[in-house]
Amino acid sequence: MKIGVLALQGDVREHIQSLSDCGVDARAVKTKSEIEEISALVIPGGESTTIAKLARSFDLFDLIQSRIKSGMPTYGSCAGMILLSDNVKDAIEGQETFGGIDMVVRRNAFGRQVDSFETDLKFKGITDPAIRAVFIRAPWVESVGSSVEVLAEVIDESGTKHPVAVRSGNLLATSFHPELTGDNRVHKFFVENICRQLASSKG
Ligand code: GLN
Numbered sequence: 218m219k220i221g222v223l224a225l226q227g228d229v230r231e232h233i234q235s236l237s238d239c240g241v242d243a244r245a246v247k248t249k250s251e252i253e254e255i256s257a258l259v260i261p262g263g264e265s266t267t268i269a270k271l272a273r274s275f276d277l278f279d280l281i282q283s284r285i286k287s288g289m290p291t292y293g294s295c296a297g298m299i300l301l302s303d304n305v306k307d308a309i310e311g312q313e314t315f316g317g318i319d320m321v322v323r324r325n326a327f328g329r330q331v332d333s334f335e336t337d338l339k340f341k342g343i344t345d346p347a348i349r350a351v352f353i354r355a356p357w358v359e360s361v362g363s364s365v366e367v368l369a370e371v372i373d374e375s376g377t378k379h380p381v382a383v384r385s386g387n388l389l390a391t392s393f394h395p396e397l398t399g400d401n402r403v404h405k406f407f408v409e410n411i412c413r414q415l416a417s418s419k420g
C-alpha cells in the first residue's frame with residue numbers, strides 16, 4: 218500500500234519515518250501524478266494557510282479535495298487537522314480547507330502563553346500506555362457533527378473538554394504531533410483501522 222505525505226510544507230520527513238515504521242510504502246507527494254498514485258494521504262503539521270496556498274499555486278487543491286471526498290483515507294496532524302475541517306475559527310481572511318470532517322476547529326486555540334506543551338492522553342482504540350501528545354500552536358475542536366467520533370480530549374483550566382483527536386469515516390485528525398515522539402501507534406491506528414480495512418473491504 219502506497220501512502221503519500223503531502224510535501225508542500227511542514228514536518229514531512231517525520232511522518233514518512235512513522236509510516237515506514239508501520240511497514241507501509243510511504244513517500245513524499247507534491248505533484249498531481251504522485252497524488253493520483255497513492256491509496257492514502259497524510260497531511261503534516263506546519264502552517265495550514267501556507268499548505269492551502271501552495272496546494273492552490275501548484276494546482277493540487279481540487280485533486281486533493283476530490284480524492285478526499287471520494288473516500289481516500291486521509292490523516293491530518295495539527296495544520297493537517299485544520300485542512301480536513303469543514304469550518305475554521307480564527308482563520309485568516311479567505312483561508313481555504315480541503316474539508317471532509319463535519320466539525321469546527323479553532324486555530325491556535327491553546328493561546329499564546331501555552332504555545333507548546335505536552336501531556337498524556339487516553340486515545341480510544343489505542344491501549345495503554347497513554348499517548349504522549351505534543352501540541353505546537355495547535356487547534357482544538359469546538360464542535361462536531363453526528364458523523365464524527367471523538368477519540369481523545371483535553372480539559373482546559375475551566376474544566377471544559379475539547380476534542381483533540383477525531384475520526385469521521387476514512388478521515389482521521391489529531392491536534393497534536395505523534396510523528397514527533399517516536400511512538401507510531403497513532404500512525405498504526407490509521408494504517409490498520411482505516412487504510413487496511415478499506416483495502417480488504419474492497420477485496
Ligand atoms: N497554527 C498552525 C496553523 O494554523 C498549526 C501549527 C502546527 O501544525 N504545528 O496551521
